[in-house]
Amino acid sequence: MASRVRVLAVVALLLLAGCAGMGGSGDASEAQGGGDGAQMSSGGDGGSSQPVEADSGVDAGDSGTVRAGTAAADRAIIRNGRMVVEVTNYSTTADAIAARARASGGYVSDSNRQLHRDDDETWYTGYIVVRVPSEEYEPMQSMVSEQGTVRSEETTTKDVTDQLVDLEARLTNLRERRDRLRTFYQRANSTAELLRIEEELSSVQRDIERLQAQKRSLEQRVAYSTLRVEIHEPAPEPSAQQVPYHERSLVSAFLSSVTDVYVFTRGLLVTAASLAPWLVVLAVPVVGGRRLLRGRSLPLVSRRGGSESAPEGEDSGDGGDDAQQEPTDEPDTESRDDDA
Incomplete structure (x- = not known):
């Protein structure tokens, strides 16, 4: 008896499910039919459908432009x-x-x-x-x-947007790691472990500061162009072309020559004035050296002359007599020639 009741209950449930499915399909078909009717009616009124589509297109374009501008x-x-x-x-x-x-x-x-x-x-x-x-x-x-x-x-x-995003992500990870290391540091039980965690904390902090500096630099360059x-300034125009030498006027040639003479003379005077101190400086040692050498050579000459004066004097005395006699003979010869 109980089994029959269960079978009947199952059959009833199946029948109810089938009726519900048929009702749902009918509702769907009615909805579809209603939609077709709405589309046909809008198609019949040719002026009503196009403005609606146009308005929707403008709204979509405006929203797309706004999103692009925001991006x-x-x-x-x-x-x-x-x-x-x-x-x-x-x-x-x-x-x-x-x-x-x-x-x-x-x-x-x-x-x-x-x-x-x-x-x-x-x-x-x-x-x-x-x-x-x-x-x-x-x-x-x-x-x-x-x-x-x-x-x-x-x-x-x-565009450095990706770089900034990457830097921010790396900074977030490093900050989380720093927080975990701080927790481990507080829970450490040995000195060796404390030192190891402290070293890692220092390394992580250095990386954080380095990335923060890079991020600030990029943000500064983005904020300020x-x-x-x-x-x-305009450079002066080149001077007019000079007149050939043979086409110059006599007056201009004379004046130019006078100017050249003046420039040459002035150049010589300036050169002489600049060389005068050097000539004085060089002349002092030259003159002093010559006087010093002359002063040393005079005593030697006087000594040699004094030692040889006596013999030469004797010879010179004899020679002097001969010299005196020779002039006396010359007039006689001349007189004889005159008489002849």
């Missing part, structure tokens, strides 16, 4: 720019750029200026590097463009 705003972008500007006055332009950078919340990181000279003409060239907040980068470029003629302009960007402005 772009969330990116970490480093911008570096370079501009070459030709201006009439270097100092005025450099001061204006520096003042604008400070007014916008930035600063001047580097600058350089060089003076060029050609005969009597002078001009300056150089550069100034400013760092301004990222939102002030384009206004800064516009301001620089108004200072003179822009000869070249370029901007480079670098860099613009290098190279400033050039």
Whole structure:
């Protein structure tokens, strides 16, 4: 009896399940049919379906644009720019750029200026590097463009979002490891274990500080864009071509020759004036040396002359008589010739 009741209960449950399935399919078919009717009615009214689709498309486009703009705003972008500007006055332009950078919340990181000279003409060239907040980068470029003629302009960007995310993840892991090491340090029971954990803590702390410095550097470069402005004053135009020598006028040739003579004479005088001290310095030892040698040679000559004076005197005495006689003979000879 009990078994029959159980069989009947199972059969009843199966019948109820089948009826529920048929009812569900009927409801689904009715829902589907209702949907088709709605689509047909909207198709019949040609002016009502298209605006609805158009509105939905605009909404989808706007939402996509908003999401793209938000994603772009969330990116970490480093911008570096370079501009070459030709201006009439270097100092005025450099001061204006520096003042604008400070007014916008930035600063001047580097600058350089060089003076060029050609005969009597002078001009300056150089550069100034400013760092301004990222939102002030384009206004800064516009301001620089108004200072003179822009000869070249370029901007480079670098996306460092992934680097910042990686650094943050590594910092999170290192901080968690540092917390665990601190817990182990408090629970350590031996001195050796304390020393080992303390050494690991120091290493982890160094890594954390290093990554934090890298992250701050990237964030600083993202927050402040860099613009290098190279400033050039116009170089003087080359002088007119000189007139050939044979086509010059007589007056100009004479004046040029006079100028050359004056320059040559002045050069000689300047050279003589510059050499005079050296000549004096060199002449003193030369004159002193000659006098010293002459003073040493005179006593020797006098000694030799005194020792040989007596014999020579005797010979000279005889020779003197001969010399006296010889002149007496000469007049006689001459007189004889005259008589003849």
